Amino acid sequence: MMRTFPYQVLYKFCHDIFAAAGVEENCACAVTDSLMDAELTGVHTHGLIRLPIYIQRIQAGVVSPENHIRIVREGPSTLVVDAGNSFGAPSTAFAMNACIQKAEKTGACFATVRASNHFGTASFFARMAAKHDMIGFCCTNVTGKIVPYGGSKPYMGTNPFSVAIPTADESLPFVLDMTPTVVSLGKLILAQKQGKEIPLGWALDENGKPTTDPAAGRRGSLVPIAGPKGSGLAMAVELLCGVLSGAGCGPYLHDLYSFDEPQGIGHFVGAIAVAGFMDPSDFKAKASQMLQEIKRIKPAEGFREVMIPGERGAREAAARKKEGISLSEELCEELNELGRPYGIAL
Amino acid sequence: MMRTFPYQVLYKFCHDIFAAAGVEENCACAVTDSLMDAELTGVHTHGLIRLPIYIQRIQAGVVSPENHIRIVREGPSTLVVDAGNSFGAPSTAFAMNACIQKAEKTGACFATVRASNHFGTASFFARMAAKHDMIGFCCTNVTGKIVPYGGSKPYMGTNPFSVAIPTADESLPFVLDMTPTVVSLGKLILAQKQGKEIPLGWALDENGKPTTDPAAGRRGSLVPIAGPKGSGLAMAVELLCGVLSGAGCGPYLHDLYSFDEPQGIGHFVGAIAVAGFMDPSDFKAKASQMLQEIKRIKPAEGFREVMIPGERGAREAAARKKEGISLSEELCEELNELGRPYGIAL
Numbered sequence: 260m261m262r263t264f265p266y267q268v269l270y271k272f273c274h275d276i277f278a279a280a281g282v283e284e285n286c287a288c289a290v291t292d293s294l295m296d297a298e299l300t301g302v303h304t305h306g307l308i309r310l311p312i313y314i315q316r317i318q319a320g321v322v323s324p325e326n327h328i329r330i331v332r333e334g335p336s337t338l339v340v341d342a343g344n345s346f347g348a349p350s351t352a353f354a355m356n357a358c359i360q361k362a363e364k365t366g367a368c369f370a371t372v373r374a375s376n377h378f379g380t381a382s383f384f385a386r387m388a389a390k391h392d393m394i395g396f397c398c399t400n401v402t403g404k405i406v407p408y409g410g411s412k413p414y415m416g417t418n419p420f421s422v423a424i425p426t427a428d429e430s431l432p433f434v435l436d437m438t439p440t441v442v443s444l445g446k447l448i449l450a451q452k453q454g455k456e457i458p459l460g461w462a463l464d465e466n467g468k469p470t471t472d473p474a475a476g477r478r479g480s481l482v483p484i485a486g487p488k489g490s491g492l493a494m495a496v497e498l499l500c501g502v503l504s505g506a507g508c509g510p511y512l513h514d515l516y517s518f519d520e521p522q523g524i525g526h527f528v529g530a531i532a533v534a535g536f537m538d539p540s541d542f543k544a545k546a547s548q549m550l551q552e553i554k555r556i557k558p559a560e561g562f563r564e565v566m567i568p569g570e571r572g573a574r575e576a577a578a579r580k581k582e583g584i585s586l587s588e589e590l591c592e593e594l595n596e597l598g599r600p601y602g603i604a605l
Numbered sequence: 606m607m608r609t610f611p612y613q614v615l616y617k618f619c620h621d622i623f624a625a626a627g628v629e630e631n632c633a634c635a636v637t638d639s640l641m642d643a644e645l646t647g648v649h650t651h652g653l654i655r656l657p658i659y660i661q662r663i664q665a666g667v668v669s670p671e672n673h674i675r676i677v678r679e680g681p682s683t684l685v686v687d688a689g690n691s692f693g694a695p696s697t698a699f700a701m702n703a704c705i706q707k708a709e710k711t712g713a714c715f716a717t718v719r720a721s722n723h724f725g726t727a728s729f730f731a732r733m734a735a736k737h738d739m740i741g742f743c744c745t746n747v748t749g750k751i752v753p754y755g756g757s758k759p760y761m762g763t764n765p766f767s768v769a770i771p772t773a774d775e776s777l778p779f780v781l782d783m784t785p786t787v788v789s790l791g792k793l794i795l796a797q798k799q800g801k802e803i804p805l806g807w808a809l810d811e812n813g814k815p816t817t818d819p820a821a822g823r824r825g826s827l828v829p830i831a832g833p834k835g836s837g838l839a840m841a842v843e844l845l846c847g848v849l850s851g852a853g854c855g856p857y858l859h860d861l862y863s864f865d866e867p868q869g870i871g872h873f874v875g876a877i878a879v880a881g882f883m884d885p886s887d888f889k890a891k892a893s894q895m896l897q898e899i900k901r902i903k904p905a906e907g908f909r910e911v912m913i914p915g916e917r918g919a920r921e922a923a924a925r926k927k928e929g930i931s932l933s934e935e936l937c938e939e940l941n942e943l944g945r946p947y948g949i950a951l
Contacts, residue, residue, distance in 0.1 A: 336682045337712030337881025366683030367713050367875075371882050394845070407899050409908035414899050422841050433844060435837040467905045485830035491781040491914040494899070495768045498779060499740070502891045503882050510898075529713075531875075535683025536717050536849050545848045552856075553753050553760050553840070559813045562755035568837040 261585040264605065269584055270295050272598070272605055273310060279601035280317050283326040286349040293348035293379035299579045300572035304445055305380050308590060311597050312515060313346065313377075319518045322346060322376050328353050336361060338370035339504070344521045347378025347399070351526050355384045358530040359391050366535030369396075371504035372526040377401070377515045381421035382436035382572070388530040389423040389432040392539040396529040397421045400500035402522075403509025405440055406480035408490035411467020413480035416509040416524075417444065418496035423569070425533065427547035430577070434569030439489035439496075440481040447473040447481075499527040607931040610951065615930055616641050618944070618951055619656060625947035626663050629672040632695040639694035639725035645925050646918035650791055651726045654936060657943050658861060659692065659723075665864045668692060668722050674699050682707060684716035685850070690867045693724025697743070697872050701730045704876040705737050712881030715742075717850035718872040723747070723861045727767035728782035728918070734876040735769040735778040738885040742875040743767045746846035748868075749855025751786055752826035754836035757813020759826035762855040762870075763790065764842035769915070771879065773886075773893035776923070780915030785835035785842075786827040793819040793827075845873040 273294055277287035290313065298306035316322040327343025328350045338357050342350030354370040361368035378384070381397040388395025398420035405415040421436040442461050450457050451473040459469045462476025470476050483489025501508035506525025513520045533539045550567045558564055586594075595604050619640055623633035636659065644652035662668040673689025674696045684703050688696030700716040707714035724730070727743040734741025744766035751761040767782040788807050796803050797819040805815045808822025816822050829835030847854035852871025859866045879885045896913050904910055932940075941950050 332882065334712035334878075334881045335710070336708075336714070337878070339882050362682075364681070365711050365713075366680035367715050368682070369713050369877050369881075394849075406905075407902060407911050409904055410899070410902040410911040411905045412902050414902060424841065424844050433840065435834075435841055437831075437834045437837065441831065463905070467903065484834060485783075485787065487912075487914065488781075488783045488830060491783065494779065494896075494914065495770065495781055497895065498770050498892055502895055503740075503879065503888060505883060508895050508898075531715050532680075532683070533849065535680045535715075536678065536685050537851060542849060546844055549843065549848055549854050550840075552854075553756070556753060556756040556758050556760060557813065558755055559752075559757045559809070565753050565756040566833075568833065568840065 260588040262588060262591050263583040263585045265583050266295070266299065266580055268605075269298065269307065272594070272603065273307060275603050276310065276314060276598055276601060279603060280314050281324040282317065283324060286324070286326050286345055289349035289352045290346045292352070293383050296383045297380050298584050299576040301575035301579075302380055302572070307586065307594060309377070311593055314597055316376070316518070321518055321521050330357065336365045336368045338368065340370055340372045342372050342375035344374050344376065347376045347524070347526065348383075350375050351378045351384050351397070351528060352387065354526070355387045355395070355397070355528045355530065358528060359388055359393060362393055362530040362532045367529070367531045369527070369529035371499070372528070373504040373506040374521070375506070375524050375526060376522045377524070378526060380436060381419045382423060382434050382569075384528055385421040385423035385436070386432060386434060389425040389434075390429065391530070392425050392534060392543070393530040393532045395421070395423040397526065398496045398500055399526045400497050400506070400509060400512065400524055402512045402514045404444065404481050405483055405490070405493045406463055406467065407494070408483060408487040411463065414509050415493035415497045416512065417481060418493050418500065420492070420496055424546060425539070425543050426550060427543045431573045432569055433546065433550065433567060434572065436568075439483050439492040441484055442481070444477070444481065447476045451477065496527070500525040503527065606934040608934065608937050609929040609931045611929050612641070612645065612926055614951075615644065615653065618940070618949065619653060621949050622656065622660060622944055622947060625949060626660050627670040628663065629670060632670070632672050632691055635695035635698045636692045638698070639729050642729045643726050644930050645922040647921035647925075648726055648918070653932065653940060655723070657939055660943055662722070662864070667864055667867050676703065682711045682714045684714065686716055686718045688718050688721035690720050690722065693722045693745070693870070693872065696721050697724045697730050697874060698733065700872070701733045701741070701743070701874045701876065704874060705734055705739060708739055708876040708878045713875070713877045715873065715875035717845070718874070719850040719852040720867070721852070721870050721872060722868045723870070724872060726782060727765045728769060728780050728915075730874055731767040731769035731782070732778060732780060735771040735780075736775065737876070738771050738880060738889070739876040739878045741767075741769040743872065744842045744846055745872045746843050746852070746855060746858065746870055748858045748860045750790060750827050751829055751836070751839045752809055752813065753840070754829060754833040757809065760855050761839035761843045762858065763827060764839050764846065766838070766842055770892060771885070771889050772896060773889045777919045778915055779892065779896060779913060780918065782914075785829050785838040787830055788827070790823070790827065793822045797823065842873075846871040849873065
């Protein structure tokens with residue numbers, strides 16, 4: 260059973276819970292924007308399903324409800340942001356907005372964020388730049404789960420990164436958002452729940468041997484895409500988000516679902532202004548032309564159409580704004596349970 | 606049979622051939638630097654084996670021996686370079702050096718290069734930034750050979766990209782240099798020569814069907830790594846190098862081995878100064894610490910050690926400088942044939 264709600268209703272519910280839990284207003288809006296954007300674009304794993312753990316972390320005192328986000332170092336095209344242990348979304352949105360402002364003047368700006376927490380989807384922040392006719396970049400490190408190529412134990416986080424590039428259609432930018440793993444941890448969890456084996460090549464067990472047992476894979480590590488390539492991508496993100504930010508690397512971070520300490524993760528974001536290179540309208544027209552040429556390629560067997568990165572999410576967002584967002588009965592109950600102490604219900 | 610030469614001997618030979626073919630001195634040095642760096646780091650596919658085609662393109666009038674490389678647009682942190690149909694290496698080295706200079710002031714700078722040609726390895730240019738305590742980025746587009754995910758015909762080039770990050774050991778930066786394809790075209794060429802089948806998943810035939818026939822794969826397209834991920838990476842590089850530079854996209858470019866026209870390809874490079882974020886010595890010490898922790902992970906079965914991206918090339922370079930560089934008798938003959946009209950011999 261699913262229940263369907265207008266976007267605005269869920270947005271208000273989510274925001275009001277954060278506000279009632281004592282989260283400072285700017286932070287409450289930013290974290291709600293991030294979670295609700297994930298719901299809109301169909302990335303439900305990063306949507307309202309995360310609201311309970313976010314609130315529990317506030318209640319456990321491992322995320323700060325206050326807004327102590329601040330710039331600790333800056334140059335014409337660089338920024339270092341200390342998140343002050345806020346949720347990841349407010350500090351990352353702050354950093355990206357500051358990058359956009361600086362890039363308006365210099366043409367490019369990059370920022371690190373440290374002392375931060377789970378920020379939702381990377382593409383949410385990369386897309387902010389695309390709205391300003393800039394190329395947006397965003398990545399984050401998280402707890403170490405990826406095995407380096409040739410190794411037997413995990414080190415790097417499942418470090419996602421996103422690149423967003425504006426096109427002639429503002430609602431349809433090019434948006435790449437990927438982890439450097441063959442599959443997400445979620446696929447192992449699902450297989451384990453369903454009592455199914457996983458294909459060889461997804462995960463290694465605790466001894467570094469390829470496994471078909473999802474439980475063994477969860478205790479072990481995830482395999483990077485294309486061997487040394489995915490492994491190298493995960494390390495590069497770790498160097499930018501964990502070392503350059505001063506945050507800390509994969510094995511030293513704390514999981515979203517453990518309550519011992521702040522996560523302590525880092526992010527790296529940037530904006531490069533198209534106007535530094537060519538007239539933005541001209542660029543966007545030519546980018547759209549290239550992507551349309553790719554879309555016109557005859558699909559391979561088993562495919563209905565060639566999809567451009569970001570297209571599925573943009574279509575989903577348009578549909579969800581019209582038709583509303585469906586939540587499982589189970590999630591609705593969990594959310595109402597969460598709202599009960601504050602007198603907030605769906 | 607192999608013949609071994611000191612690095613300096615091959616460098617001088619390569620440079621003198623370019624000079625004798627009329628290539629302007631700065632360009633001759635830059636293109637020799639690039640080809641010889643590939644030889645040193647063990648990427649022989651991008652080394653002296655390319656010298657004959659480079660010279661033939663000068664002789665055929667499709668690459669300019671003159672130096673008309675110039676900045677056509679610039680901001681505090683952006684640059685547009687017109688290569689004037691020079692070899693790719695001189696214009697890309699010029700663009701990267703200009704980025705490094707600007708990044709010294711602003712903290713970051715990115716450049717596009719257009720009207721260019723084959724530039725060698727992407728990592729050569731990314732590593733230039735790492736030597737200046739900067740994070741280097743470099744990518745290029747080339748003739749369209751990658752099939753978009755879900756499609757049946759190629760569009761994007763085998764667009765390599767490289768990220769170089771400085772460490773405490775200047776001779777051993779972190780260097781990722783990858784194409785978004787499962788294998789390079791070279792592996793198909795080799796399999797065809799040896800009369801071997803290729804595994805499913807490497808290439809599609811002309812009709813977009815997976816094939817084990819290397820000849821059919823060469824007429825068809827190369828498969829991106831990890832489906833939509835590699836496909837999206839290739840498109841992102843195409844948008845930066847082909848569209849943002851004003852150069853042109855995969856299907857509209859000309860192959861290194863066809864003599865009809867200049868290649869017309871584009872590059873995108875950038876440098877981000879570590880000093881904008883933290884003290885570079887501190888960063889490099891911490892980056893090395895992280896990479897050493899990764900190296901200390903117990904190798905998986907079948908591996909002798911965990912290798913860091915860039916490590917193999919750095920080791921190879923150290924060995925080649927001491928022991929010299931070996932070329933096949935066949936290549937030596939070809940190179941001597943090339944030098945004969947100019948009175949230059951190995």
